Amino acid sequence: MRFVVALLAACVVAGAAQAGSPVRKEHASDLGVRATLSYIKLRYGVYYVRLVVARNGTKVYDRRVQPFSADMRLNQPLGAAFSPGSSIEVRDLDMDGEAEILVDFWTGGAHCCIWTRIYRWNGSTYAGATHWWGDLGYDIDDLSGGTSFVTGDDRFAYAFSSYAGSGFPLQVWALKHGRLVETTSRYRDLVARDAAQLWRYYVSARKGHDEVRGLLAAWAADQCRLGRGTKAMAWLRRHAFLFRNEPSLFVGSNERFLRTLPARLRRWGYPC
Numbered sequence: 001m002r003f004v005v006a007l008l009a010a011c012v013v014a015g016a017a018q019a020g021s022p023v024r025k026e027h028a029s030d031l032g033v034r035a036t037l038s039y040i041k042l043r044y045g046v047y048y049v050r051l052v053v054a055r056n057g058t059k060v061y062d063r064r065v066q067p068f069s070a071d072m073r074l075n076q077p078l079g080a081a082f083s084p085g086s087s088i089e090v091r092d093l094d095m096d097g098e099a100e101i102l103v104d105f106w107t108g109g110a111h112c113c114i115w116t117r118i119y120r121w122n123g124s125t126y127a128g129a130t131h132w133w134g135d136l137g138y139d140i141d142d143l144s145g146g147t148s149f150v151t152g153d154d155r156f157a158y159a160f161s162s163y164a165g166s167g168f169p170l171q172v173w174a175l176k177h178g179r180l181v182e183t184t185s186r187y188r189d190l191v192a193r194d195a196a197q198l199w200r201y202y203v204s205a206r207k208g209h210d211e212v213r214g215l216l217a218a219w220a221a222d223q224c225r226l227g228r229g230t231k232a233m234a235w236l237r238r239h240a241f242l243f244r245n246e247p248s249l250f251v252g253s254n255e256r257f258l259r260t261l262p263a264r265l266r267r268w269g270y271p272c
Contacts, residue, residue, distance in 0.1 A: 024038070024039060024077075024079065024080065025037065025038045026038075026077075026079055026086060026087055026088050027088075028086075028088045028089050028090040028101075029090055030090040030091055030092070030099045031090075031092060031097070031098070031099040032055060032056045032099075033053065033054075033055055033090050033099040033101070033121075034053070034054045034090075035051060035052070035053045035088055035090050035101045035119075036051070036052045036053075037049065037050070037051055037065075037077065037079075037087055037088045037103060038050050038052070039077050039080060039087075041080070045076050045108050046075065046076070047075055047076055047077060047080060048064065048075075049064065049065040049075055049077060049103075050062070050063065050064050050065065051063060051064075051065050051101070051103065051119070053101065053119070053126060055121075060125065060126075061119075061125060061126045065103055065117060065128075066117075066128070068105070068115050068130060068132070075105060076105055076106050076107065076108060077103070077104070077105060077106075078104040078105060078106050078114070081106040081108070082106070086104075087103055087104050087105070088101065088102065088103050088104075089101075089102045089104075089140075090102075091140075091147070092147070093118070093140075093147050093174075093175040094146070094147070094174070094175045094176065095146050095147065098120075098121055099121075100118055100119060100120050100121075100175065101118070101119040101126065102116055102117075102118055102119075103116065103117045103118075103119070104116050105117070111135045111157065111163050112134065112135050113132065113133070113134050113135055113154075114133045114134070114135070114136075114137040114138075115130060115131065115132045115133060116130065116131050116133065116138075117129070117130050118130070118131070118175065118180070120175075120178045122178075127178060129178055129179050129180070131149075131173070131180050133151055133154065134154025134155075134157065135154060135157060135163075136151050136152045136154050136168060137151065138150060138151040138173075139151070143172070143187060143190075144187075146174060147174070147175075148172050148173065148174050148183065149172070149173040149174070149180065150170070150171075150172055150190075151171050151172075151173070152168030152169060152170060152171060152218075153168055153169050153170075153171050153218075153221070153268070154168065155268060156168050156169065156214065156217065156218050156221075158250060159214070159217070159250065159251070159264075160213045160214040160217040160250055160251045160257065160261075161211040161212075161213050161214030161215075161246070161250055161251075162211060162214075162247075162250070164211070165205070165210060165211030165212070165213070165214040165215065166214040166215075166218070167198050167201065167202075167214050167215040167216075167217065167218025167219065168218055169191075169194060169195075169198070169218045169219075169221040169222045169225075169270075170184060170187075170190055170191050170194035170222065171184050172184045172186070172187055172190065182269075184225065185225060188225075188226060191222050191225045191226055192222075192226060194222050195219055195222035195223060195226065198215055198218050198219040198222060199219055201215050202215040202216055202219060206242065211243075211246055211247075212242065212243050212246070213243050213246055213251065213257055214250075216236060216243070217257075217261055217265075219232070220232040220233065220236065220261065220265065220272070221265050221268075221270045221272075224265055224270040224271050224272040225270060225271065227271075229262070229265075229270070229271065229272035230272075233258075233261070233262055233272070236258060236261070237258055240254050240258060
């Protein structure tokens with residue numbers, strides 16, 4: 001097995017060398033850290049990616065960026081996929097005075113997917129952690145609890161309706177000790193605002209005779225975070241007639257939707 005892995009790595013490096021010069025270099029810097037991302041296109045949607053980091057002018061890191069998995073197609077820098085676009089950012093994510101490095105990738109596809117490798121200085125080198133965002137990507141906001149990644153829960157895609165009819169309850173993540181942890185429950189005001197927006201989407205979809213179960217499932221998830229899950233589920237049961245004619249491809253009948261929704265939300269970490 002080790003031989004196979006080593007052979008695969010050697011082939012990738014050889015392919016990168018044959019491909020020639022990097023098709024693009026991107027730079028980002030902050031707090032004395034300068035990061036350079038270079039990548040070579042091996043074939044359509046497949047790139048050899050390398051990260052070089054200097055601290056106060058001294059190079060301390062120069063390595064290939066590992067793919068999310070053995071599938072090299074997942075290693076397409078965001079800046080290569082979207083023009084104009086950027087694949088790299090340097091900023092202090094955990095407010096400790098030390099800048100972290102974010103490298104973003106896109107897998108390709110109509111509804112998928114963005115993932116990020118985050119590099120953090122451990123005193124001697126940079127250690128990387130990964131996070132999969134799905135189709136939604138993320139925004140970085142300076143919230144009251146610090147710098148946070150704001151996104152939606154991509155598990156709701158196709159779970160209760162088509163993608164176009166899906167809703168995505170709010171998620172907030174923060175970097176803690178080198179890894180991302182979910183901190184959504186700290187931001188009740190943001191969750192309440194998201195729930196209100198999902199409700200407006202539901203009202204609009206209902207007027208247009210579009211799918212609503214996906215939106216209502218996401219709204220119910222936000223309500224659970226706000227401690228209103230019992231009332232939300234009771235409302236759904238009382239008003240099931242509003243969405244009884246929706247396609248059953250994704251979740252089955254209304255009865256099945258109403259029966260399984262609370263259990264699924266609990267399994268996904270929503271306190272329903």
